[in-house]
Amino acid sequence: MPLDAHIPSGPIEQKWQKQKFDLKLVNPANKRKYRVIVVGTGLAGGAAAASLGELGYEVLNFCFQDTPRRAHSIAAQGGINAAKSYQNDGDSVQRLFYDTIKGGDFRAREANVYRLAEVSANIIDQCVAQGVPFAREYGGALANRSFGGALVSRTFYARGQTGQQLLLGAYQALQRQVAAGTVKQFVRTEMMELIVVDGRARGIVVRDLVTGKISSYVADAVVLATGGYGNVFYLSTNAKGSNATAIWRAHRKGAFFANPCYTQIHPTCIPKSGEYQSKLTLMSESLRNDGRVWVPKAAGDKRPPNEIPESDRDYYLERIYPTYGNLAPRDISSRQAKNVCDQGRGVGPGGLGVYLDFRDAFKRLGRKVMDERYGNLFEMYERITGEDPHDVPMRIYPAVHYTMGGLWVDYNLMSNLPGLFVGGEANFSDHGANRLGASALMQGLADGYFVLPYTVGDYLARGGFAKMDTSHPAVKDAEREVNERTKRLMSIGGKKSADQLHRELGEIMWNDCGMARTKESLTHALSVIPELRERFYKELRVTGSGAELNQQLEQAGRVADFFELAELLCYDALQRNESCGGHFRVEYQTSDGEAQRNDDEYAYVAAWEFKGVGTTPVLNKEPLVFENIHLAQRSYK
Amino acid sequence: MRITLDIWRQKNPRDPGRFERFEVPNVNEHMSFLEMLDVLNQQLVSEGKEPVAFDSDCREGICGMCGFLINGEAHGPLRNATVCQTHMRHFKDGDVLRLEPWRASAFPVLRDLIVDRSALDRIIAAGGYTSTRAGSAAEANQILIPKPSADKAMEAAACIGCGACVASCPNAAAALFTGAKIAHLGHLPQGQPERMGRAIAMTSQAHAEGFGHCTTIGECEAVCPAGIKLEVISRMNKDFIKATLGGYANEVQTLAALPPSAAMRFFEAEPPKKEP
Numbered sequence: 055m056p057l058d059a060h061i062p063s064g065p066i067e068q069k070w071q072k073q074k075f076d077l078k079l080v081n082p083a084n085k086r087k088y089r090v091i092v093v094g095t096g097l098a099g100g101a102a103a104a105s106l107g108e109l110g111y112e113v114l115n116f117c118f119q120d121t122p123r124r125a126h127s128i129a130a131q132g133g134i135n136a137a138k139s140y141q142n143d144g145d146s147v148q149r150l151f152y153d154t155i156k157g158g159d160f161r162a163r164e165a166n167v168y169r170l171a172e173v174s175a176n177i178i179d180q181c182v183a184q185g186v187p188f189a190r191e192y193g194g195a196l197a198n199r200s201f202g203g204a205l206v207s208r209t210f211y212a213r214g215q216t217g218q219q220l221l222l223g224a225y226q227a228l229q230r231q232v233a234a235g236t237v238k239q240f241v242r243t244e245m246m247e248l249i250v251v252d253g254r255a256r257g258i259v260v261r262d263l264v265t266g267k268i269s270s271y272v273a274d275a276v277v278l279a280t281g282g283y284g285n286v287f288y289l290s291t292n293a294k295g296s297n298a299t300a301i302w303r304a305h306r307k308g309a310f311f312a313n314p315c316y317t318q319i320h321p322t323c324i325p326k327s328g329e330y331q332s333k334l335t336l337m338s339e340s341l342r343n344d345g346r347v348w349v350p351k352a353a354g355d356k357r358p359p360n361e362i363p364e365s366d367r368d369y370y371l372e373r374i375y376p377t378y379g380n381l382a383p384r385d386i387s388s389r390q391a392k393n394v395c396d397q398g399r400g401v402g403p404g405g406l407g408v409y410l411d412f413r414d415a416f417k418r419l420g421r422k423v424m425d426e427r428y429g430n431l432f433e434m435y436e437r438i439t440g441e442d443p444h445d446v447p448m449r450i451y452p453a454v455h456y457t458m459g460g461l462w463v464d465y466n467l468m469s470n471l472p473g474l475f476v477g478g479e480a481n482f483s484d485h486g487a488n489r490l491g492a493s494a495l496m497q498g499l500a501d502g503y504f505v506l507p508y509t510v511g512d513y514l515a516r517g518g519f520a521k522m523d524t525s526h527p528a529v530k531d532a533e534r535e536v537n538e539r540t541k542r543l544m545s546i547g548g549k550k551s552a553d554q555l556h557r558e559l560g561e562i563m564w565n566d567c568g569m570a571r572t573k574e575s576l577t578h579a580l581s582v583i584p585e586l587r588e589r590f591y592k593e594l595r596v597t598g599s600g601a602e603l604n605q606q607l608e609q610a611g612r613v614a615d616f617f618e619l620a621e622l623l624c625y626d627a628l629q630r631n632e633s634c635g636g637h638f639r640v641e642y643q644t645s646d647g648e649a650q651r652n653d654d655e656y657a658y659v660a661a662w663e664f665k666g667v668g669t670t671p672v673l674n675k676e677p678l679v680f681e682n683i684h685l686a687q688r689s690y691k
Numbered sequence: 692m693r694i695t696l697d698i699w700r701q702k703n704p705r706d707p708g709r710f711e712r713f714e715v716p717n718v719n720e721h722m723s724f725l726e727m728l729d730v731l732n733q734q735l736v737s738e739g740k741e742p743v744a745f746d747s748d749c750r751e752g753i754c755g756m757c758g759f760l761i762n763g764e765a766h767g768p769l770r771n772a773t774v775c776q777t778h779m780r781h782f783k784d785g786d787v788l789r790l791e792p793w794r795a796s797a798f799p800v801l802r803d804l805i806v807d808r809s810a811l812d813r814i815i816a817a818g819g820y821t822s823t824r825a826g827s828a829a830e831a832n833q834i835l836i837p838k839p840s841a842d843k844a845m846e847a848a849a850c851i852g853c854g855a856c857v858a859s860c861p862n863a864a865a866a867l868f869t870g871a872k873i874a875h876l877g878h879l880p881q882g883q884p885e886r887m888g889r890a891i892a893m894t895s896q897a898h899a900e901g902f903g904h905c906t907t908i909g910e911c912e913a914v915c916p917a918g919i920k921l922e923v924i925s926r927m928n929k930d931f932i933k934a935t936l937g938g939y940a941n942e943v944q945t946l947a948a949l950p951p952s953a954a955m956r957f958f959e960a961e962p963p964k965k966e967p
């Protein structure tokens with residue numbers, strides 16, 4: 055079934071203006087009579103909940119952490135893009151639009167991306183008004199830096215803590231609404247199931263993580279802004295608690311899952327140090343502005359980096375991509391790092407690392423300027439590895455970082471289930487097959503401050519749904535499903551923790567569906583994942599009971615969902631017989647090893663429909679039409 | 692190396708709690724402190740015993756979710772670092788470490804090393820923001836901000852809301868936390884219109900939550916992983932005095948009913964049993 059994204063007609067520059075005019079409005083006096091559930095308090099959820107609260111809706115807002123301010127958006131370091139063109143270097147809405155489409159390897163929907171570029175400037179205005187302490191020039195104006203995949207300087211930043219500051223801005227706006235009584239905040243509360251009535255999303259079942267109590271909330275619309283699913287690989291730069299449960303439960307209830315195989319492997323992370331490793335830490339891509347990436351020219355060169363002379367070093371990104379050099383996009387940089395390590399030229403334990411060297415920048419700019427730019431990153435690196443990047447180059451290696459795929463949404467960010475909206479990393483909408491640096495923060499805030507408040511209102515104004523409460527049979531059914539699932543997990547009585555089994559899943563995913571995928575590796579994954587899933591339900595042990603604070607149980611539920619999602623990811627990677635962005639199929643590459651797209655057959659969004667665990671999912675397609683941008687082989691040379 | 696741990700075990704907010712001893716025999720120096728606890732927990736699960744409950748999320752020192760006392764020190768011995776960013780290379784073979792949750796009456800223990808810090812959210816809700824509706828902002832470069840002010844604001848805004856300052860304070864004051872937000876917004880032009888009311892509202896909320904008074908002992912600054920400086924407290928005090936003298940106290944609105952904290956949820960779900 056071809057999917058309709060409900061893109062407004064007219065020229066791309068006018069689509070959003072036109073749409074805003076066409077959207078129905080709710081009478082201000084009636085707004086408080088509508089209840090909206092927002093799951094998630096990151097940039098997307100926090101901004102959406104605060105803005106919907108400001109408009110006067112009754113908002114219920116949920117997160118699994120102990121306070122909304124801990125959503126994983128907090129960890130974003132590098133910055134946020136916006137087409138402000140303050141640098142007079144030729145930036146514009148049009149260019150940000152073009153860069154994002156190209157960066158996404160021509161697999162994103164034009165209309166959404168254009169809107170994103172269009173509202174990007176408003177985001178910066180909004181954040182500055184909230185008191186976000188962006189970096190400034192001596193004259194008092196906002197400062198910018200450049201980021202991978204762009205030749206203009208359009209990234210706004212707050213030291214190396216941009217996500218933290220943007221999130222605190224949204225969090226503070228949210229707390230203001232909590233105090234005003236428009237938003238009710240539920241912390242340490244996890245969404246376990248979506249409630250669907252007459253085909254519409256009408257509420258959620260939650261578990262109180264303190265008491266273990268299962269209860270339900272009904273509403274007129276549900277917004278999911280629950281972040282990405284990178285932890286399906288076990289090791290990633292996501293937080294320990296990041297999970298896919300909310301979107302996976304919605305998927306099982308009928309919401310289509312789009313492009314699950316588009317996962318981003320970030321080139322600059324601290325390499326894994328041992329089997330106990332619980333997560334990987336990102337070193338912001340902004341470091342590539344001043345750091346140079348290299349490995350020894352000869353395989354097996356074991357000299358310490360400072361003893362390797364210039365002539366024996368291979369600055370491979372500068373060599374292969376003279377125009378973009380160290381700022382080549384993420385997917386490309388990661389793949390090249392893998393290539394040089396596969397050639398035996400990797401450095402550090404296990405040969406899984408490349409150098410990111412600041413020696414020249416220290417000489418050029420001095421220690422003070424460098425520390426001002428990257429001081430907290432240098433400290434973080436030293437804390438983790440025990441090595442000081444002022445003296446020796448950093449060792450970095452690619453790691454799973456971001457998931458471009460997510461629940462399918464139309465232009466209004468509504469899924470195929472009416473009343474279910476999805477924002478931020480949880481949806482698939484704007485980044486195609488690869489996200490450019492500093493564009494996720496932009497998208498999360500665009501969705502939350504400037505898109506969802508309009509489009510959710512339109513849905514509510516159109517009405518057509520009956521009032522209901524928690525006595526509805528659909529609510530009871532959903533609660534029963536949750537209780538049964540908990541009972542099942544509690545009663546296995548094996549010997550392994552969910553974490554251990556999750557690690558095994560992660561290994562399969564990284565080896566078979568990671569940076570380089572083949573038909574064989576994916577077929578292999580599809581045969582071993584169901585086996586491991588079966589073992590999970592035999593070998594798992596969850597201690598304690600369901601009626602208390604139980605972290606083992608929380609984890610087990612999330613891992614159980616990852617086991618199902620992992621399979622879908624591989625199905626998607628297998629059906630996409632082309633390479634594009636973060637999805638690299640070894641069989642499909644150009645003669646010089648770059649991703650080879652197949653626009654004739656694969657210029658579509660793959661939107662999957664759930665048909666049961668262990669049953670092949672059904673593929674629906676949304677054809678991608680490019681009217682404003684000419685499809686081209688991506689080149690960063 | 693081999694590490695011995697005396698860990699606070701408490702099943703729920705009502706349980707009186709006690710210490711329990713554990714041995715972790717094969718600790719690698721590159722592990723983070725929390726990874727060492729992961730290893731312990733994995734071992735406990737395989738033996739069918741209750742693992743140790745502790746909070747964490749980002750595990751890179753920025754979300755503020757982790758935190759407990761190691762031998763009485765908030766976040767452990769490493770300066771300017773959270774416990775998730777403290778690696779085992781800072782300890783030695785044979786060390787005996789005592790792990791306890793934050794101790795403060797405004798932070799009830801939920802389980803083992805996990806406490807309820809929602810009081811900090813309510814301090815922010817009382818006034819830790821600028822009142823700007825989405826969509827109402829002026830062009831960002833219309834107000835120029837001197838770089839030193841922006842830098843100062845950033846330094847104060849770096850607070851991660853972990854609560855270590857409270858845990859290390861003999862008075863269990865939340866002055867460093869509250870002062871950090873007041874200083875952050877106070878350094879910026881956007882924070883000026885509500886500056887006086889904010890000082891009163893946030894400090895009053897802190898007292899209402901049961902945090903103590905600051906007597907400038909300075910333990911908070913010493914343990915703060917985000918490097919927040921004591922000067923934010925003097926800024927807060929100055930704003931507070933100015934606001935009180937300026938008669939702002941009468942203008943401050945009290946908070947509407949806030950959702951029950953996590954600990955309250957527990958007591959609501961399990962009211963105390965009546966004596967027979």
Ligand SMILES: Cc1cc2nc3c(=O)[nH]c(=O)nc-3n(C[C@H](O)[C@H](O)[C@H](O)COP(=O)(O)OP(=O)(O)OC[C@H]3O[C@@H](n4cnc5c(N)ncnc54)[C@H](O)[C@@H]3O)c2cc1C
Binds near residue numbers: 118119296300
């Ligand atoms: C280390 C790191 C650095 C990054 N740096 C940058 C950068 O410099 N620039 C950039 O643009 N992007 C960056 N990104 C990407 C960007 O930070 C994220 O994509 C973005 O912040 C995601 O925001 P979000 O609101 O969608 O989700 P999140 O911030 O992850 O929030 C998810 C929310 O959902 C809640 N939640 C999830 N599941 C449930 C459930 N079942 N029940 C209840 N609540 C639930 C969580 O509690 C949380 O509140 C970075 C990402 C990482 C990991």
Ligand code: SF4
Binds near residue numbers: 850851853915917
């Ligand atoms: S001031 Fe420092 S110690 Fe206190 S909550 Fe903030 S970061 Fe933690």
Ligand code: FES
Binds near residue numbers: 753754756757758
């Ligand atoms: S887990 Fe986030 S700061 Fe330690």
